[in-house]
Amino acid sequence: MELQVNHVITWMEKSNEKIQTNKDFLSALDRAIGDGDHGINMARGFNEVVTKIKETDYSTVSDVLKDVSMTLLSKVGGASGPLYGTAFLKMSTSLKGREKIDYSLFVNAVSEALNGIKMRGKASTGEKTLVDVWEPIVEQLQKDSDFEAVTIETTAKNSMEATKAIEAKKGRAAYLGERSVGHLDPGSVSSYYIFSALSEVIKEGV
Amino acid sequence: MELQVNHVITWMEKSNEKIQTNKDFLSALDRAIGDGDHGINMARGFNEVVTKIKETDYSTVSDVLKDVSMTLLSKVGGASGPLYGTAFLKMSTSLKGREKIDYSLFVNAVSEALNGIKMRGKASTGEKTLVDVWEPIVEQLQKDSDFEAVTIETTAKNSMEATKAIEAKKGRAAYLGERSVGHLDPGSVSSYYIFSALSEVIKEGV
Amino acid sequence: MKKIINDPNFVVKDMLEGFVAAYPNDVKLLPNTTVVVREDAPVSNKVGLVSGGGSGHEPAHAGYVGKGMLDAAVAGEVFTSPTPDQVLEAIKAVDSGEGVLLIIKNYTGDVMNFEMAAELAEAEGINVQQVVVNDDVAVEDSSFTTGRRGIAGTVFVHKIVGAKATQGASMEEVKAVAEKVVANVRSIGMALTPCIVPAAGKPSFELKDNEMEVGIGIHGEPGIKRTEVTTAHDIATELMEKVLDDMNLKSGDEVAVMINGLGATPEMELYIVNKEVNNILTEKGIKIYDTFVGEYMTSLEMAGCSVTLLKVDEELKSLLDAESKAPAFRR
Amino acid sequence: MKKIINDPNFVVKDMLEGFVAAYPNDVKLLPNTTVVVREDAPVSNKVGLVSGGGSGHEPAHAGYVGKGMLDAAVAGEVFTSPTPDQVLEAIKAVDSGEGVLLIIKNYTGDVMNFEMAAELAEAEGINVQQVVVNDDVAVEDSSFTTGRRGIAGTVFVHKIVGAKATQGASMEEVKAVAEKVVANVRSIGMALTPCIVPAAGKPSFELKDNEMEVGIGIHGEPGIKRTEVTTAHDIATELMEKVLDDMNLKSGDEVAVMINGLGATPEMELYIVNKEVNNILTEKGIKIYDTFVGEYMTSLEMAGCSVTLLKVDEELKSLLDAESKAPAFRR
């Protein structure tokens, strides 16, 4: 099994669909403990991503991911823009020049993405940020030995739900302190959609 | 029958009571075709009038009326302040130095007040202003030969009610043009209270 | 009613105290009055300028007191014209012997109260002249009725007349330029939501969730019509049509533009309106000499805006550009 | 949602076009960006100053671009920090070779986006430094979390740092004075009503008819507590207590005061708050060097205000007094 250009494009399209569908939900989550724009930001960014990668011809996976990164960086803004932008940039860099991605390259790329997020956001696990989805995903990917639709979906979903119990220490929700407990982290929910989309791509056959 | 200092004081007290009771009603009328402050303005002014004349000793009716005038002028503001202020000032002037006022002096004083209102407001009958109460009152007073509680009350009431049908040509309601038709003129209603109070004073025995 | 106030009956007093506390070197409150005057009043060899009106239009009028603009502003109760005794105090405080010009917005109450004050001042030997501003094209201009209201265009009168007086012009010259501004300034407003007079405690009118009032007065007086809220483009087009219809401007003429917020409208929206107004004028070949966007003549927390055009010639341009130290109009 | 806008997705573009249309001789919009720069940028022999952030805080930040203040302001979407590519354009447009200082409000998004832009600019050989403003005492000051937000106090940073840079100071000196202002400025806000992000179409939070939120953020982030609306006196007392608790001022110290409206609050109410603040400071023997009352850092049409104190010394006083030609802060 290998990830190719068309898979990555489908991954982004599916991510976009989920984000557009749940735009208001993401904003509502952000209204509760942030500033209410996460759905708007992500929907604007991923809409541009899909437009961009559909109108471009790619020969390498890394080029697709580079455009995803640049588009998110320049269209999302807020906290999530640089974080997702950095994540996809790190993936692109670690896969530089590759047309097809085997599992170990893929795990390495996602792990680099996580490092990028943590570096950029100066956040670590347990601070109610999207790190709380990306870190468990990397750990799970490292345990598995090939693309597994189910474990990706389950891990992303569980860790996203687990953010509810966490007290925010980073990002806008941190201003709320204890009052952030009991609310899902919006960025973790959008990250869940992205991994859920990946899981579907895998299920459809990588 | 003669009007004396204590009668004028009671007249102002009764006027004030009616105005305070109907403060919100007057403002509501003014909200419909003006700026909604007529009740507030009149209530502020007459409250001060009563305070002022109660704490002062008077030997002449003209001095009471002078204080009424000055208080209204400096406390009411808006359109009604200078108009009522001028009305009472003209009465005071025409009764200068008098301790007791017989009917003909009284009619003359109210007629002077009307002239003052018309001069100050550059308004004439039928323009939906307080002239539309004061002018019929003066005409009625000139017809009667002594203080008549009933004709004063009836005339003031009828002419106040008749302002409903008039299209405003002066004051803030004039901006509305035809749309002012169907609404009572707030200033005519407050004038009605003042003449209704006068009627009660007469009834109680001048 | 949600307001950051103390006793609703003392908002004017509290506000004026807070106002002079903010600019103690520039303005002062005459003791026991609602009159704000320049610290250095009366200014010798200068015609004194007094304006004022009901409160609730902040920064009008006290915000326009200062070097280059007014010498005094008289504050009435909220939306209620000030009384003659207060106006008289202002006149006396700013007369340097050159006389005092009253700048009055055309409302029956304002006109009568200022006129009575003028009569009293004249009785004390002061030369008092007056100019009445009536820039609101939402109202039919008729000499048989009250005529047009004075709204945001009044601020241009303050600015330009202030500059003229500062140059040491005579009463005659100052009054002439005031009348010139009045003749060349036109405005119209619109509202999305009403405002609440503190002492009344309830909105002065009501608008449905999808309604706006075109031609609103700055005290919430009803306008020309009530329609569905449209886009900034359509709103600007409608307001400008009314103003331009009344002005007889030709391609090549120059105007100063004021986009005035009525109180609750975000500045973002005022700039969007300015974009549209700018486009309309540019298309017609009318040159924009200068633009003023912000809150100049408000109606408490009303949401909405007004658009003002002032046709300018060389004289008005140089007076508009002149220095002003008034807190709400620094140049 | 009642707003005077066109397409909710283009409010920022429309606003910026309307903004530069108002001040064509002073500022320009870099083509195809959301960056407003001084007409004469880059100014030679001057450290460039760039600030910015989400839109919806007008007149921040474009209103502070001009001689004596910022060289460029970068506008993000409403309440969303601008992106690195836009900030980079601003940096490149204002760098005269003396380097560029970024003035960033302390929000994760702003910090990250500006930092990425700085990295990109450094890669192009530009000396980029940054200062992060965190004046909001409503948030606990902890190095383990995001820390305090930057709110209205940022405007004092723009003013004072702008004056310093205008004097031709080096990057080191400019940055030092920026840090001095940050160290000496504290603010806190409160809201009576929420605001509505145009693209969202619904209020960012809800308050009951008798409720206010103390310590509100300028994007509607929840504050410290929600209580019944009290008087201006009690509100000012509570806000000042929080600010003073954090400042360690002694009798005889001097401060600059800013009473900032959040968008829908009538200026009348801001002056009433100023009266109360003035009384509190005077009672404590703290001298008020200067006072600024108005809308400086808003939250769309939120009703409410913030109070900012800046402790000033001789250097800060003279820089605060220096000339500014920025449209929203004329001195």
Ligand SMILES: Nc1ncnc2c1ncn2[C@@H]1O[C@H](COP(=O)(O)OP(=O)(O)O)[C@@H](O)[C@H]1O
């Ligand atoms: N320092 C950080 N590290 C990692 N993720 C963060 C950090 N700060 C915020 N986030 C994520 O960003 C999300 C908010 O994104 P968004 O609402 O788009 O930006 P903003 O907070 O600027 O409005 C949060 O839910 C959180 O998951």
Ligand SMILES: Nc1ncnc2c1ncn2[C@@H]1O[C@H](COP(=O)(O)OP(=O)(O)O)[C@@H](O)[C@H]1O
């Ligand atoms: N020119 C005028 N002549 C006579 N009465 C007038 C004139 N203009 C207004 N009025 C009266 O004043 C009343 C309004 O008073 P008020 O609401 O206190 O003042 P304002 O209109 O300044 O708010 C009107 O109802 C009308 O009766």
Ligand SMILES: [Mg+2]
């Ligand atoms: Mg957000």
Ligand SMILES: [Mg+2]
């Ligand atoms: Mg009225």
Ligand SMILES: [Mg+2]
């Ligand atoms: Mg009134």
Ligand SMILES: [Mg+2]
């Ligand atoms: Mg945001």
